[in-house]
Amino acid sequence: MSAGVPTIDRTTVCRVDDIELEGGVAALVAGRAVAVFRTFAGEVFALDNYDPFARASVLARGIVGSLTCDGVNVDFVASPMHKQRFDLRTGACLDVPGVCIPTYDVTLADGVVLVGRLDEGRGA
Amino acid sequence: MVAGHGMVGHRFVEAAIERGLTETYDVVVIGEEPRAAYDRVALTSFFEVGAEALSLLPSGQYDDPRVSLRLGTPVVAVSPRQRIVTLADGEEIGYDELVLATGAGPFVPPVPGHDLANAFVYRTIDDLVAIREASKKAKRGAVIGGGLLGLEAANALHQLGLETHVVELAPRLMAVQVDDAGGRALGRHISSLGLTVHTGAMTEAVLGDRRTGRVTGLALKDRKPLDVDLVVFSAGIRPRDSLARAAGVDVAERGGVLVDERCRSSDEHIWAIGECAAPDGRMYGLVAPGYSMAEVVVDTLVRGGEAVASFTGADMSTKLKLLGVDVASFGDAQGTTEGALELVYADDVAGIYKKLVISEDGTRLLGGVLVGDASAYGLLRPMVASGMALPENPEELILPSKSGSVGGIALPAEAQICSCNNVTKGEIEQCVADGAASASDVTKLTKAGSTCGSCKPQVKKIVEDYFAATGKTVDKSLCEHFPYTRAELFDLVLVHQYRSFDALVEAHGRGRGCDICRPAVASILASQFNGHVLAEGRRTLQDTNDAYLANIQKNGTYSVVPRIPGGEITPDKLIVIGEVARDFGLYTKITGGQRIDLLGARMEQLPAIWKRLVDAGFESGHAYGKALRTVKSCVGSTWCRYGVQDSVGLAIMLELRYRGLRSPHKLKGGVSGCARECAEARGKDFGVIATEKGWNLYVGGNGGAVPAHAQLLAGDLSTDDLVRYLDRYLMYYLRTADRLQRTSTWIDSLDGGLDRVREVVVDDALGLGTELEAAMAAHVDSYEDEWAATLADPEKLKRFVSFVNAPDVPDPNIDFGVTRDQIVPAVHEGPVDLGTTIPVGAGR
Numbered sequence: 001m002s003a004g005v006p007t008i009d010r011t012t013v014c015r016v017d018d019i020e021l022e023g024g025v026a027a028l029v030a031g032r033a034v035a036v037f038r039t040f041a042g043e044v045f046a047l048d049n050y051d052p053f054a055r056a057s058v059l060a061r062g063i064v065g066s067l068t069c070d071g072v073n074v075d076f077v078a079s080p081m082h083k084q085r086f087d088l089r090t091g092a093c094l095d096v097p098g099v100c101i102p103t104y105d106v107t108l109a110d111g112v113v114l115v116g117r118l119d120e121g122r123g124a
Numbered sequence: 125m126v127a128g129h130g131m132v133g134h135r136f137v138e139a140a141i142e143r144g145l146t147e148t149y150d151v152v153v154i155g156e157e158p159r160a161a162y163d164r165v166a167l168t169s170f171f172e173v174g175a176e177a178l179s180l181l182p183s184g185q186y187d188d189p190r191v192s193l194r195l196g197t198p199v200v201a202v203s204p205r206q207r208i209v210t211l212a213d214g215e216e217i218g219y220d221e222l223v224l225a226t227g228a229g230p231f232v233p234p235v236p237g238h239d240l241a242n243a244f245v246y247r248t249i250d251d252l253v254a255i256r257e258a259s260k261k262a263k264r265g266a267v268i269g270g271g272l273l274g275l276e277a278a279n280a281l282h283q284l285g286l287e288t289h290v291v292e293l294a295p296r297l298m299a300v301q302v303d304d305a306g307g308r309a310l311g312r313h314i315s316s317l318g319l320t321v322h323t324g325a326m327t328e329a330v331l332g333d334r335r336t337g338r339v340t341g342l343a344l345k346d347r348k349p350l351d352v353d354l355v356v357f358s359a360g361i362r363p364r365d366s367l368a369r370a371a372g373v374d375v376a377e378r379g380g381v382l383v384d385e386r387c388r389s390s391d392e393h394i395w396a397i398g399e400c401a402a403p404d405g406r407m408y409g410l411v412a413p414g415y416s417m418a419e420v421v422v423d424t425l426v427r428g429g430e431a432v433a434s435f436t437g438a439d440m441s442t443k444l445k446l447l448g449v450d451v452a453s454f455g456d457a458q459g460t461t462e463g464a465l466e467l468v469y470a471d472d473v474a475g476i477y478k479k480l481v482i483s484e485d486g487t488r489l490l491g492g493v494l495v496g497d498a499s500a501y502g503l504l505r506p507m508v509a510s511g512m513a514l515p516e517n518p519e520e521l522i523l524p525s526k527s528g529s530v531g532g533i534a535l536p537a538e539a540q541i542c543s544c545n546n547v548t549k550g551e552i553e554q555c556v557a558d559g560a561a562s563a564s565d566v567t568k569l570t571k572a573g574s575t576c577g578s579c580k581p582q583v584k585k586i587v588e589d590y591f592a593a594t595g596k597t598v599d600k601s602l603c604e605h606f607p608y609t610r611a612e613l614f615d616l617v618l619v620h621q622y623r624s625f626d627a628l629v630e631a632h633g634r635g636r637g638c639d640i641c642r643p644a645v646a647s648i649l650a651s652q653f654n655g656h657v658l659a660e661g662r663r664t665l666q667d668t669n670d671a672y673l674a675n676i677q678k679n680g681t682y683s684v685v686p687r688i689p690g691g692e693i694t695p696d697k698l699i700v701i702g703e704v705a706r707d708f709g710l711y712t713k714i715t716g717g718q719r720i721d722l723l724g725a726r727m728e729q730l731p732a733i734w735k736r737l738v739d740a741g742f743e744s745g746h747a748y749g750k751a752l753r754t755v756k757s758c759v760g761s762t763w764c765r766y767g768v769q770d771s772v773g774l775a776i777m778l779e780l781r782y783r784g785l786r787s788p789h790k791l792k793g794g795v796s797g798c799a800r801e802c803a804e805a806r807g808k809d810f811g812v813i814a815t816e817k818g819w820n821l822y823v824g825g826n827g828g829a830v831p832a833h834a835q836l837l838a839g840d841l842s843t844d845d846l847v848r849y850l851d852r853y854l855m856y857y858l859r860t861a862d863r864l865q866r867t868s869t870w871i872d873s874l875d876g877g878l879d880r881v882r883e884v885v886v887d888d889a890l891g892l893g894t895e896l897e898a899a900m901a902a903h904v905d906s907y908e909d910e911w912a913a914t915l916a917d918p919e920k921l922k923r924f925v926s927f928v929n930a931p932d933v934p935d936p937n938i939d940f941g942v943t944r945d946q947i948v949p950a951v952h953e954g955p956v957d958l959g960t961t962i963p964v965g966a967g968r
Binding site for chain 2 (some may be wrong): 012013014018020021022023025026027028031033036040049050054055056057058061062063064065066067068073076078080082083084085
């Protein structure tokens with residue numbers, strides 16, 4: 001994750017309790033559709049809502065699950081369209097190597113979820 | 125050069141390619157019929173599955189460039205001295221070696237009137253096409269000949285809806301294969317289906333009008349004439365040996381090209397295989413010996429005449445299902461061996477007759493006859509062929525056993541399991557040892573079970589036994605989170621009454637699940653407890669369709685399909701649907717399930733759309749769920765002048781009974797009001813077709829990528845029995861099917877297939893009937909409309925917003941174009957960012 005993102009760029013999304021555990025919501029962040037997820041452990045992640053395979057803004061409606069990859073537990077969302085899975089931390093597609101969707105910076109303050117601007121500079 | 129492209133000619137070419145004969149020879153195949161080789165054994169199923177499904181060479185060409193296939197032109201003459209054949213179109217082609225595979229033709233007794241227009245034979249697809257055409261104007265048909273093929277033909281006439289008579293000269297049916305008592309048992313079965321059997325009846329003439337070609341009846345010796353308007357001759361076959369005869373090649377006394385054990389004729393460059401051949405003077409009217417002959421000739425030619433293989437007679441065992449009755453005959457079925465003993469089990473009530481023929485000293489099985497229940501055939505035939513010692517109590521081989529199987533007897537490795545393709549038990553085991561993972565893999569690799577299919581259960585058992593014996597297990601885990609199949613998970617939930625995914629995964633799984641197990645568990649919980657799919661703790665298990673109670677479409681919008689039970693709807697309700705579609709700007713289309721699809725609804729619009737629909741009396745159609753979709757119906761006896769029952773009424777009743785039932789995959793039903801089957805019920809998971817006496821219930825039909833016709837489970841049922849059987853069938857499917865397994869593949873996967881379903885559902889062999897019915901009753905009692913319940917619960921409605929922080933802003937990614945005056949998703953072309961470092965600007 002990139003550091004030092006100025007607070008002025010953050011958008012208030014909702015209360016953290018408004019996102020179900022292992023669920024997601026769509027939010028509008030600086031004009032873009034962003035999917036915000038909450039894992040079973042309570043961590044919150046934000047990805048672009050746009051599924052690049054289906055060309056549709058739907059990822060917030062996918063199933064959140066976990067998978068063991070090389071012995072490491074990976075939390076993911078599976079697209080509701082054709083089930084490609086994306087790593088919630090990195091945006092990397094677990095099914096198609098080399099495909100990666102944008103992630104966003106997430107901050108929790110007083111039980112409120114704030115999503116920052118695009119995490120740029122992350123290599124493919 | 126191969127003359128003839130039937131099953132045996134085709135096998136010859138396949139073997140020639142496999143064994144490398146095409147490295148030294150070009151192979152030219154000349155076929156008389158316009159079609160490439162097809163499965164003549166399964167000819168009767170042509171009416172159900174069509175010509176394509178029967179084809180053995182669907183592409184019409186072999187992959188090997190040295191094989192050329194010419195169809196639609198028979199060979200008309202052979203000149204052995206110049207080694208030339210002449211085709212019907214006059215062309216002459218030279219050969220080095222000529223293989224005759226011209227098969228056999230039907231024998232038509234030369235009775236007067238045999239050549240009338242409505243007198244047919246039963247041999248080719250073209251024959252069947254002609255019979256079907258003629259049956260449209262006919263009412264009563266007679267088949268002359270009560271042998272194996274005759275009964276096949278009778279089955280075909282019966283299927284075509286004709287009143288069917290079987291006329292057999294011998295005193296019993298299938299005189300060659302079974303004995304008197306077996307023939308009687310078979311006759312009773314066939315009579316109970318509504319066919320009339322006349323044994324010991326000699327046909328003297330086909331009566332009719334010579335001028336119009338119309339058939340009016342059959343004259344029988346010493347009996348009253350039969351009043352029929354269509355006749356099929358199936359009184360045996362004769363080898364088609366005329367090419368050889370005309371060429372001066374030796375033929376057998378009773379017909380057939382006389383060949384030696386290498387299948388070589390009196391001319392050293394002419395060979396004959398299959399039904400046109402007579403090795404040692406005897407012709408074999410089955411496909412398996414023909415296949416063996418084809419292999420022998422390929423083998424001999426590959427080795428330049430120095431063959432090790434030879435044809436020295438064949439196992440004439442047969443097992444088949446005639447008009448729904450299992451009949452099998454193997455080894456010395458008639459007990460002609462000197463001193464042979466017979467062991468008979470007969471149950472006239474159930475229509476079962478089984479006979480074993482045993483050697484004089486009681487140690488060896490020589491042969492037998494099975495009618496009504498041929499499940500032991502797979503074990504008994506190899507016992508005869510391998511000559512293994514009989515077990516201590518041989519009667520147990522034919523007594524009805526509680527477990528329904530005759531397991532526990534180990535066949536030797538050399539026992540031939542598939543007689544059509546000559547595959548032994550040892551070869552099947554080797555195939556598994558080499559990596560085949562299932563019985564269907566074995567069938568692909570060895571061909572075992574691919575011809576007549578009668579040995580399939582045996583192949584499956586050998587594969588399973590081998591896995592069990594070697595400690596090798598097939599991983600059937602649903603996913604990494606649960607080491608169980610869906611059926612096993614279903615049982616775990618049933619036994620322990622788990623009410624949540626969390627409880628189940630804690631007790632029997634690991635991790636937090638994934639997009640495979642979470643919806644599967646949600647479906648299992650819904651099947652058993654029928655709570656709301658969006659209830660606390662359930663919501664995040666659902667696929668997006670269930671999560672939003674609508675079908676997601678390609679641009680992320682949804683479709684809305686209100687239930688229209690049986691496809692019946694009032695004008696007022698139609699108008700409501702039209703108004704809702706118009707007011708929300710939705711695209712409308714009529715579905716295949718007799719309802720109306722409203723497409724293009726944004727997720728946040730769904731509650732408002734459904735509010736209008738629910739207020740007008742509609743409810744969820746579950747078009748989004750792995751659940752009952754629709755029960756399609758024709759207009760039925762209420763309006764239709766052909767209808768015999770109220771199909772619409774029944775379809776509505778069934779659709780309302782099973783609505784909301786979550787299942788391993790989507791479920792569809794259909795009800796037709798008469799045999800014309802306008803509701804296409806046999807393309808459904810359950811199909812009901814009205815009869816004069818009640819309802820016929822068909823199961824396991826499927827459209828989709830792998831179409832399947834539903835098969836008859838039980839006939840002439842009262843409405844009460846129909847519902848009882850359907851309750852049991854559906855619940856049995858819900859409990860035992862794999863995830864995303866439709867009923868047709870589920871039935872195929874069961875040990876015993878449709879027979880197994882019938883045992884459980886109709887005969888209640890597992891004693892589960894009451895339990896399954898109670899489970900369905902619980903579902904029916906607890907049904908509620910998901911959409912009405914959602915609209916009444918603010919907590920559930922909360923999620924139907926475009927953006928949680930901007931509920932009034934529609935998602936800018938969704939836009940529409942217009943085609944034929946309706947909205948359609950806008951097409952987004954051009955590159956999509958798939959992980960470049962600067963994804964901004966891709967826009968959407």
